Amino acid sequence: MNRLQKFVPTVLTAVLFLTSPQVTLGATTTLKTDIRGTWAESQVSDWLDKGYVTGYEDGTFKPDNTISRAEFITLVNRSYGFTELAAVPFRDVAPATWISTEVAKALKAGYIKGYSDGTFGANKLISRQEAAVIVNRLLSLENKTQQESSFTDAKSISLWAKEAVDAAAVNGIIQGYSNASDFKPHQPLTRAEAVVVLYRSVTVRDVLASTPTPTPDTPTLPTPTPTPKPATTPIPTPSLPTPTIPTTPTTPPVDRTAPTLSGVTTGSIAFGDNVSAISNEKGNLYLVPSTTGSTLSDLNRVISESLGIKLSVEAGVPAIFHTAALSLDHYVVYAADASNNISLASGEIILTKKQLIVAEPAALAPIKVYDGTPSTSVTAGPLLNVVGDDSVILQAVASYNDSTVGAGKTITVVYTLSGADADHYLAPVNHSINTGVIDRAQLTIGEPALSVEESLAGDSELHILSGTLIGVVAGENVSVSVEATYDTGTSAKARPVTVHYTIAGADAANYVAPENNTDYVAYVQHHTDTGQIIDLITTSKVYDGTRSSAVLAGSRLGSCAGAGICPGEDAKVEGSGTYDNENVGKNKTIDVSYTVAGADANNYSAPEAIALTTGEITARQLTITAPVLTSKVYDGNTTAIVTAGTLNNTISGDDVFVHAVATYSTPQAGSRKQVTIVYTLTGNDAINYIAPVSVTLNTGEITPGI
Structure with missing residues (x-):
């Protein structure tokens, strides 16, 4: 199809009713009680009788309700008798449904298209100017006088709909409000208006089909008066009238002068x-x-x-x-x-080609963490200068001048265009900044492997093996070493342990070593015959819904006469810790108790229980599945309609719920708009969790309003 034939914007090619056909086409019997005395009573009543439309289950028609795209094309198909089907390519139209059938008819008839993103939008509302465009497509209306509408709000009629509105108004299909002075192009069409518009359009169609082609009239020539013959008998010659001779009309001069x-x-x-x-x-x-x-x-x-x-x-x-x-x-x-x-x-x-421009990148990240690549995230602002309903999609790719750690880097945003009409445009000029930063990547590490072993001197010693490094770019050379220390110059029994990490290797400069781990306490006891005994107690953990704390009891081997376990006997001291409660908090009490296990356990008494007051339980970070954004009609504010996803990482049985608040970056109508979603938690156990991280999407849509 060439461009002149594309009379209707792709984004506004079809317009239909809000409710399902079961509601729109609803009850089999309508009492017509709510259309009596209304301006549209005659047309609506006629179509109710013909079965083109029906009412609701309560017997009403609800003439002032709005109408969706799916419902409107259903009315078009019925009133125009469209029955042939075409393939339906739209990804949001489920097959084998009433909507897919009506869309297939409309596609075959050629009066609708879909959106540039491959969707149809069956539940969106139709505006008055969109209805004018649809009718214009159905009838190929002409505005022979090129007369523009005199509506006082004509400037608010979209450029792509202007000619269609003028033609529909001139042909008497759509009229205005307030004594025909206001057209209200963006106002959603009501059920009554939809019936009247199509009723009039069918009437105009029938008139156009039955109007004969005019032929030139044949001129009537004057009949000459005959000259009378004289009688054979001589009589006085009468005075005869002069016969009337038709005058040859004067031929007007032929215009052979070309216009200038x-x-x-x-x-x-x-x-x-x-x-x-x-x-x-x-x-x-x-x-x-x-x-x-x-x-x-x-x-x-x-x-x-x-x-x-x-x-x-x-x-x-x-x-x-x-x-x-x-x-x-x-x-x-x-x-x-x-x-x-x-x-x-x-x-x-x-x-x-028309040069397009774009707002500053809406979400260019001038700072990123080292990941071994020069790329960074970017979201382009809305395109400006696109003509009418042209399908043009903007893509933006941003990259640093190199991938190494540093500041003052150049970031360049390169724009490209796609879409059915992209060939008519030049992509926006590339955008760049010189304040880019690539920070070193923070590494994390798995839990260390701690153990307490007896030395040859009879003392307990603390040994540690590091966990696995997390966050190193594949193929890079980074290693880690680990050391566990505690204060040996104090007589205090409970001594905080610090696990230190150090990284090395050819690529270590791109990273920050894992943070020190301070989740443990060494509980040191001295015995005259066994030397120093160390018990390792976990004093900090992430909330897991339990009160347990891990305790690793040190060796207590020694002489049978002392406090230790006799060599060769099957006995071992074991410890367990319990927080005062399972909820998040600091300075929590941990009660540590001991038991003796083994075949010879009955020969020994368990060490005395101890209590620590330095316990801590930190909040558990939650994640969430992708939210669902729903488009809205322009209302002047930035509130977006969102449905939160499903929470992940909660403890089974906990009372915690998520709520999402979504906000558009601007209130104006448009597609691919930026939306920020913020999550909050409620419930009896919400205090033990951290809400999912806020997210910014670029799939928001605000459709034109009234």
Whole structure:
């Protein structure tokens, strides 16, 4: 399909009702109680009787309810008798449903398309100007006088719908409000309005189909008066009247003077910009490719092939050609008068790609953590200067000048275009900043392996093995060493243990070593015969819904006469710890108790229990599945409609719930809008958790409102 034929914006090609057909087409019997006395009573009643529409289950019609895209095309298909089906390509239209059937009919009839993202949007509402565009497609309406509507709010009619609204108004299909002064182009169509619009459109269709083609009248010539013959008998000759001889009409002079053009826009212009021209005579103006012949048949052939534009004009009145329907090419303007004289061609008009611009990147990250690559995340702002309903999608890719750690780096954002109409545009100019930063990556590490062993001197010693490094870029050379220390110069029994990590290797400069681990306490006891005994107690943990604390009891081997375990006997001291409660908090009490296990355990008494007051339970970080954003109609605020995903990492049985609040970056209508979602937690156990991290998406949509 060429561009001139694309009369309706892709994003607004079809418009239908909000509720399902079971509700819209609803009850089998409608009492008509709520349409009596209304402005649309006659048309709605007629269509109810014909079965094109029905009411709701309570017997009402609800004429002021709005109508969705799916419901509107259902009415179109019924009133126009469309039954043939086409394949349905839309990913949001489920197969084998009433919606897919009606969409298939509309596609076959050729009066709808879908959105540029491959969806149909069956439940979106139809506006009054969209309905005008649909009707214009169905009837190929003409506005022969090029009369523009006189609505007081005409400036608010979208450019892509202006001609359709004018044609529909001139043909009496859609009228205005307040004594026809206001059109309200963005106001959703009501059920009553939808019926009346289609009722009138069917009437206009029938009139157009039955109107005969006019033929020229045959002129009536005067009959000459015959001259009387004289009688054979001589009589006085009467005075005869002079016969009337028809007068040959004077032939008007033939107009052989070609019209002249003035005020023509020439040279290079951007796609979508207007071309102006003036003819000194009443007739037609043609904007056609420069290779078109200068005969009337050539000009009209190009128009019939939708390769150019034809306008009816008055003498000396400026005319405007809208180039949004044309392909990129070289064009000229011709004028033709009422006698079919053709002017000389205007200077050449070169229709070139339109330069698009874009707001500053909405989510360019000037600081990132080292990941071994120069790429960084970016989200482009909305495109500006796209013409009408053209399908143009903007992609943005951002990258640093290199991938190494450092500051003052250059980040360049490269824009590219895609979409069905991208060839008519130039991508926005690339954007760059010189304040980029790549920070060293913070490494984490798995839990260390701690053990307490008896030395040859009879003392307990603390040994440690590191966990596995997490966060090193694949293929890079980074190693880790670990050391566990505690204060040996104090007589205190409970001594905090610090696990220190150090990284090395050729790529270590790109990283920050794992944070020191301070989750343990060494409980040191002295015995005269066994030396120093160390018990390792876990004093900090992430909330897990339990009160337990790990305790690793040190060796207590020694002489049988002392406090130790006799060599060779099967006995071992074991410890366990219990927090005072399972909830998040600091300075919590941990009670540590001991038992003796083994075949010879009965020969020994367990060590005395101890209590620590330095316990800590930290909150558990939650994650969440992807949220679901729902588009909304413009209402002037930035509140977005969102459904939160499902929480992950909660403890079974805990009373915790998530709530999501979503906010658009701006309140204006548009697609691919930035939305920030913030999560909060409620419930009796919410205090033990950290809410999921906020997220920013770029899939928000605000549709035009009233």
